[in-house]
Amino acid sequence: MTMAEWVPWLMDTLDPGDGQAMFGTYVRQHSVLLRPGEAGRNHVPRWLPWVPAQPAPRACPVCTADPRRGTVLMWRLPLMTSCAEHGCLLEPETDVRFAVLSGGEPRPVPARPTIAAMDKHTFDALTAGRVSLPGGSVHAGVWFRLLRTLLDEVSTAPSALSASSRATLGLIWSRAGMPVRGGLAVWRPYERLAWPVQQAMASAAATALHLAGTGEITARGTLGRYLAREPHRHVYEGDRRAWERKQAAAELEAMISQARTDPDTARRVLAMFTAGSRTFAGFYRERRYLAGLGIPYEYLPDHRALGRTDLSP
Secondary structure: OHHHHHHOOOOOOOOOOOOOHHHHOOOOOOOOOOOOOOOOOOOOOOOOOOOOOOOOOOOOHHHHHHOOOOOOOOOOOOOOOOOOOOOOOEEEHHHHHHHOOOOOOOOOOEOOHHHHHHHHHHHHHHHHOOOEEEOOOOOEEHHHHHHHHHHHHHHHHHEEEEOHHHHHHHHHHHOOOOOOOOOOOOOOOOHHHHHHHHHHHHHHHHHHHHHHHHHHOOOOOOOOHOOOOOOOOOOHHHHHHHHHHHHHHHHHHHHHHHHHHHHHHHHHHHHHHHOOOEEEHHHHHHHHHHHHHOOOHHHHOOOOOOOOOEEEE
16 A cells, blocks of 8 residues: 555645645644634644654564565554554554564563553554444544644644643643643644654544543543533433434534545545435436535546446336
């Protein structure tokens, strides 16, 4: 697999030209812990998500000791700090390979449970295309953007935040066992931080996911709902149908939103909307309707590609 094959799931483009606009869309368009817009604005020219300014390849000592395994492309990006398969921290690739060539036994360092859990989500996104979070299952593209936004939020200067957000980030960094912002003095995008600082940000992000999942903190952002389970609420029987209709409408809206950037989801939405179509006119009427909702035409297959050979003129 190449980097190009992860467009647009992992990143929207491989062209870093308009980094400011891309950063605003990828990182700051949504929020997780913070209220919408609370993170403010930073100057970020020529930027790509997850692509480090100074590559520092990492490797799993257990994987590298196995001659049947190759180098994992995603270890060259600061997406994970541990191996999801072996639960150990990634280490500098040169050190790991030197140890293997010297005949030494691998001495993996176990990752903290919170780190291992977060990296397992990323591994699921990379391999299965979806991630199961306490608040529901999300597409890989949503997870990568949620995670990148979270890494940005934990690096925010306390002086720029409300009192409640300062308290939340203070608790996160305290539980992570590090000073606020991991000792970062001047803000820079995650991709331009040194590896030890990236590890600190990842540790804080993993701690935030855990605390939000247990209810110890409240994620107030637009994507925060995915981090915690919906509390049980008694619904009177007379209100249940209305609630179910509202829930179904919300799920459909989310599915259509995802279909605007994901061809597989767009195909499923088209199949669902045209399930009752019996004629070509009816099929293509629904297809035009979905295109009018912002789903690209190229993501919406024609009747032949969708296998609808049963349609009549």
